[in-house]
Amino acid sequence: MPRVTVLLKWLLIVTGTLLLLVVLFWRSLMGFVLHDLPFMGSSFDAKAWSTALKCTSDKDCIDKDMACVRGSMFRDLSRKHLTPGVPRSQVLALLGEPTLVTKDNCVDYELGYCSGFKIDGDYLRVCYDQGDKVSRVFHWQS
Structure with missing residues (x-):
């Protein structure tokens, strides 16, 4: 006992x-x-990035947004590929055309519905300095 x-x-x-x-x-x-x-776990893959949000139907688009393929590449992108000083032309060659261009010399790339309870879209924001070089990279929710 x-x-x-x-x-x-x-x-x-x-x-x-x-x-x-x-x-x-x-x-x-x-x-x-x-x-x-x-926002961590996958290495950047240019082919996966470029095809992540291409879809053939509404259901396919929702499935791809929810899978958040781009989101898991964020950490690798921000630490290895989008470091301060990288020229805008190199970012465009790497990621393609941005989803949105802001007024403050920044661009956004859609990542999908990644964080939280997957009710808000997540975006990669790349900001450039006066010389069109990367100055800051972060992700944000809409």
Whole structure:
């Protein structure tokens, strides 16, 4: 009987500790899972990027948007390919024409519905300096 009591005691301690950690780090954990995790995991693939949002029907478009093929390439793109100083012409050759051009010398590329509960579209924003070189890269939700 004492052995069962000791095991039960340790089970309660471990369970309580895990619950406490979840409570303490819930916000950080959920932020990572819902906002950061969808934007990492795949290396940039030019062919996959260019075909990710090409679709043949409305259902096909929704499926491709929800798959978020481009979103998982964001981290690799921002760290290896879209670093500060890269010329605009090289970005265009790499990613193609942007989805949207903003007034502040930035362009947006649609990534799909990647983060959170997949109810808002996600975009890659590339901003350029006065010399048409990459100055800043980030993702945002509509």
